[in-house]
Amino acid sequence: xxxxxxxxxxxxxxxxxxxxxxxxxxxxxxxxxxxxxxxxxxxxxxxxxxxxxxxxxxxxxxxxxxxxxxxxxxxxxxxxxxxxxxxxxxxxxxxxxxxxxxxxxxxxxxxxxxxxxxxxxxxxxxxxxxxxxxxxxxxxxxxxxxxxxxxxxxxxxxxxxxxxxxxxxxxxx
Numbered sequence: 358x359x360x361x362x363x364x365x366x367x368x369x370x371x372x373x374x375x376x377x378x379x380x381x382x383x384x385x386x387x388x389x390x391x392x393x394x395x396x397x398x399x400x401x402x403x404x405x406x407x408x409x410x411x412x413x414x415x416x417x418x419x420x421x422x423x424x425x426x427x428x429x430x431x432x433x434x435x436x437x438x439x440x441x442x443x444x445x446x447x448x449x450x451x452x453x454x455x456x457x458x459x460x461x462x463x464x465x466x467x468x469x470x471x472x473x474x475x476x477x478x479x480x481x482x483x484x485x486x487x488x489x490x491x492x493x494x495x496x497x498x499x500x501x502x503x504x505x506x507x508x509x510x511x512x513x514x515x516x517x518x519x520x521x522x523x524x525x526x527x528x529x530x
Contacts, residue, residue: 358394358398362394363402365384365399365406367406370406370407373408374410374413388517388519396515399518400515400516401511404506405507474497474502474505476509
């Protein structure tokens with residue numbers, strides 16, 4: 358059982374770093390094939406792994422973790438304005454203004470960000486990755502980030518891990 362929980366923690370951490378890995382499919386498969394692993398333990402392992410992985414994005418967005426020099430130089434280097442870049446700047450002007458307005462509203466109303474982040478941790482909408490980065494950008498306190506993220510992810514993945522047993526119980530009258 359401990360082995361499966363360690364693997365679950367690793368898969369959850371990996372899926373938080375690289376969103377191409379589906380931890381949901383892994384949880385359903387594990388809960389379906391390994392009845393000896395308790396669904397609450399699976400939920401806890403996934404919550405810890407997911408929040409630990411997303412913590413890196415949060416800290417990077419907050420500015421605590423610095424990007425490697427080759428990425429930093431590439432993102433922030435001054436380049437001459439080309440016609441293509443000028444068109445791109447013009448096209449994305451509204452989106453950038455909207456994002457800046459959203460950031461400013463989050464600073465004015467921190468409870469909105471907490472609520473949005475908490476709902477995203479449970480439901481997945483808005484995307485948890487996006488709310489994680491936004492939480493770092495608006496400088497959400499780390500204790501609130503960890504608490505809301507762990508609680509939401511624990512609820513989501515505990516219910517997901519319990520779902521195969523619930524459906525099996527419903528089908529076997």
